[in-house]
Each structure stands twice: as C-alpha cells, then as structure tokens.
Amino acid sequence: MKLKEILEAVEAEVLTEGVNPDMEISCAFGSDLISDILMCTKEPTLLLTGLTNPQVVRLSDMIDLFGVLFVRGKIPSQEVINMAKERNLPLFSTKNTLYKTSGILYNKGLRSCKI
Amino acid sequence: MAEYWYFQPGMEEKARAFFAETPKPEIMQNFEIRERDFVSAGVASAQIKYALKRLGVPSEILRRTAIAAYEAEINVTAHSKGGSVTSNIYSDCVYLIFKDCGPGMEDIEQSMTPGYSTADEMVREMGFGAGLGLPNIKKNSDVLHIVSERGKNTVLEIIIYY
Numbered sequence: 001m002k003l004k005e006i007l008e009a010v011e012a013e014v015l016t017e018g019v020n021p022d023m024e025i026s027c028a029f030g031s032d033l034i035s036d037i038l039m040c041t042k043e044p045t046l047l048l049t050g051l052t053n054p055q056v057v058r059l060s061d062m063i064d065l066f067g068v069l070f071v072r073g074k075i076p077s078q079e080v081i082n083m084a085k086e087r088n089l090p091l092f093s094t095k096n097t098l099y100k101t102s103g104i105l106y107n108k109g110l111r112s113c114k115i
Numbered sequence: 116m117a118e119y120w121y122f123q124p125g126m127e128e129k130a131r132a133f134f135a136e137t138p139k140p141e142i143m144q145n146f147e148i149r150e151r152d153f154v155s156a157g158v159a160s161a162q163i164k165y166a167l168k169r170l171g172v173p174s175e176i177l178r179r180t181a182i183a184a185y186e187a188e189i190n191v192t193a194h195s196k197g198g199s200v201t202s203n204i205y206s207d208c209v210y211l212i213f214k215d216c217g218p219g220m221e222d223i224e225q226s227m228t229p230g231y232s233t234a235d236e237m238v239r240e241m242g243f244g245a246g247l248g249l250p251n252i253k254k255n256s257d258v259l260h261i262v263s264e265r266g267k268n269t270v271l272e273i274i275i276y277y
Contacts (some may be wrong), residue, residue: 015226032242034189034244034245035243035245035247035251036183038182038251038253039182039254042178048204049242051241053241054154055153055157055189055242055243058156058157058158058161058185061164062157062161062178062181062182063178063181063182064165064183070131093172
C-alpha cells in the first residue's frame, strides 16, 4: 500500500517534511509497549503508537521502521521530531484511536507484520 | 548471591570453553549508562549494532543483538544507579557485559517471569515495565548469564554467535 493512501485513509498529518508519498508500505504493527514492538517487528514496519517519548525514535536504531504514525492526535515534542529528522524517519499523526486506525488500514488491505 | 544461566540448545560446551579461555576481542567498545536518562538510553545499543554492521554481520544477528542490548540498557537505566556496557567483538560472536552499580536483584528467576516487573509509573508511561525485558533478552541471546546480589549489583552477560 502506498504511503499517500495510508495518510488519506486515516486523515494523517505529516510531521517531518521530505517524505516520499509513493513509498510502498508492506505492513504495520500497533502497540504502546516497547518490548512488544521490539519482539514483533522482524521486517520493515509502519509503527502505530500512542507513545511520543524519545525512545520511540530510538527504536528505529534497533529495528527497521518505515515510519511512526502517532494516534489519538498525539504530537511529539520538537526534540523528538528533530531526532527523527536526523534519522530520516518519517513521523505522522492521526486523530483516530489506535483501534480505529488499525481497523481502517486493515480494511484497506494493509497487513499485519509477521510476528 | 543469585546466579542464572541460559544456553540455546547445543551452545553450552562452546560457551563454557569461551568463558574458560576469555580470549582477547578483535574490537572492544565501552559505554556509560546513566541512571534514569531516558533521552540517551539506547545510544550504546545503537553503536554496538553499527559496529557489527560495518563488519558485515548478517542482519538477523544485528536485529537480535540490538534488541537484547537495548532491553538490557533500558534495565540499567530504569532499575539501577547507572552502570556500563562493554561490547567485545570476535570473528564468530559478540559478547556483551552490562555492569550496574546496584541495588541488585534478590530472585532472578522471578525477574525472568514474563509479566513480572518492579517498574514505577514513570517508566511504565514511557512504554516500558511490561515485564518482558529479561524474557526478550533471553529469546534473542545464545548465552545469557546473570549474577546479582541484593544490596550490591547486577552483572549481565550475553553472547550471540553469527
């Protein structure tokens, strides 16, 4: 699924400029638990989360993330956005909840990452 | 004093020989881990991963090493008075040693139980403290050795073979 289709479907805002809207996103995972995220992402993944602290960006040093989509309208601090920019990690934000965002994207055909 | 050993099946003999000999590493990195510093936590694990990546270590090994190292680094940050990690890189494995300044654990088996956590509210709000840190380290390691004493400190060693 193309990134622009994902952003349209959940009415997401782009927090880091320079994102390629045609980027192909193959799968996603949603959680607010860091250990779960580490355990369940064995391939490049779009992360859906309500966590906005710096460790969410640090995670992308350990595992392969296409980007992070913050749910429930959460927006991280500028410091966290800057950390993401340094790593070319795209950040997005949607007003939808984690459950609703996941449901919308799953219905559109975005599969769950292999766990 | 409490001690815990875990070996992936078939790894014990090789690992015991490694610990008996403790050969000189080809590359050694050392990083400080500061108590409750949740901004810098993860820097050491990322550096350890990148050093291995530059050497051409396979991506699945990089992923396992990064996850095990990161969970251990977060444990030192969240539960101890600070400490350090040393990464020893060999031609066939990476050997990580996490040493903290206390307070140590009374019961390691209990800490290894998935879901068991002593994390406080602030740590939980950051997405940690699910009680999956040590189980996740074990899952990604070929060898895990923990020595801990309540009132003293904890030393956690990991070996991952390429």
